[in-house]
């Protein structure tokens with residue numbers, strides 16, 4: 001394996017890494033001393049992220065470009081990717097400032113909409129303030145499909161249920177398109193909350209459902225419920241939520257519709273990683289940002305098979321200790337004696353993980369080999 005190259009932030013490729021390419025060519029198996037590292041057949045950036053990253057790169061590299069390039073928050077939830085663009089000259093707006101983009105940017109600046117979109121009112125204001133050639137819209141087509149479905153049903157007065165995480169930017173962007181003056185919106189984070197909503201449905205009374213997850217409860221139409229899900233939710237969990245809600249609605253003779261909006265790239269990815277876990281690996285490393293929903297789902301999956309560590313990158317690894325994100329602690333912690341002298345190690349790299357971060361981890365194993 002090559003020694004780690006010294007890259008400038010701008011010089012590291014988000015798409016291509018020589019050691020990752022070699023690993024792919026070897027069927028995803030890399031041997032470093034007595035450690036056997038396993039990657040699935042396909043890993044890393046999904047189609048939606050590839051598209052978003054390419055559009056931003058093209059925008060930054062456009063010959064004769066004038067004005068500044070503003071990213072409305074993180075373009076995807078990955079530190080390396082966002083730092084890469086910042087180093088290339090993009091301005092990354094922190095969440096509280098995203099809504100102030102119209103006041104902050106000049107008319108000859110360019111505004112980049114992230115892969116999971118922005119709320120509808122902000123989207124409208126941006127399109128009024130900037131000409132089309134100054135807007136780079138990287139919204140993923142899977143996300144757009146959800147918006148089309150909820151907007152149509154909301155206009156017809158359906159109650160909309162979103163299986164998603166209330167704080168996630170995608171769920172917030174979808175929520176903003178799922179509410180009209182004449183309908184109600186409910187966010188369902190997990191199957192347990194679905195049980196509470198089903199109970200409310202049977203009583204035909206929303207009291208008892210967490211009020212912070214319910215908008216315009218006085219507009220609930222108990223005879224029709226349309227459900228979508230945040231694209232990165234686990235398919236299996238979405239089916240549990242769907243079954244509980246559909247049963248409650250149909251028992252009352254109502255109509256239930258679901259738009260299967262789980263992103264297929266994510267589901268195929270989960271299936272591949274599940275297969276990898278079933279190969280009897282001793283432990284798993286999940287490379288990525290803990291703010292990424294997809295990365296956390298991969299970590300959750302890996303943890304059901306054995307020790308699994310969510311790491312931000314290669315710098316987290318040493319032979320005798322590892323710095324990793326703990327979902328229970330809510331921050332990074334250190335664990336010692338994590339690495340057996342000989343081991344099969346599954347490497348997880350989700351839809352937002354760039355090739356250079358995966359390559360760095362492969363090279364790190366070569367560096368920390370014990371004599």
Ligand code: SF4
Nearest residue numbers: 046048140142231263
């Ligand atoms: S994970 Fe799916 S929905 Fe999200 S950007 Fe990738 S392809 Fe699109």
